Amino acid sequence: MAHRAFELLDGALDAPDVHATHEHLHGCARCRAALAGSRRFLAALARQSSVAPPSLHARVAAQLAAARPVLTGPGSRAGA
DSSP states (O other): OTTHHHHHHHTOSOHHHHHHHHHHHHHOHHHHHHHHHHHHHHHHHHHSOOSOOHHHHHHHHHHHHHHSOOOOSTTOOTTO
């Protein structure tokens, strides 16, 4: 049942599953702890910035450019 924690928090469960999950949580300390951990994780995630710094964008762009295969002509593949 611990795997249901994210589904419960996301609102992905239908009413009967929500009820069954709450019933299970009432008697299961392990799953209540997992749900509490999931809530803490999601709260910490929500506090994080969702914008990558410009330096990260530049590094990723440079790595992508370096990894891009070099084509020599129509239909040719690098290393072929």
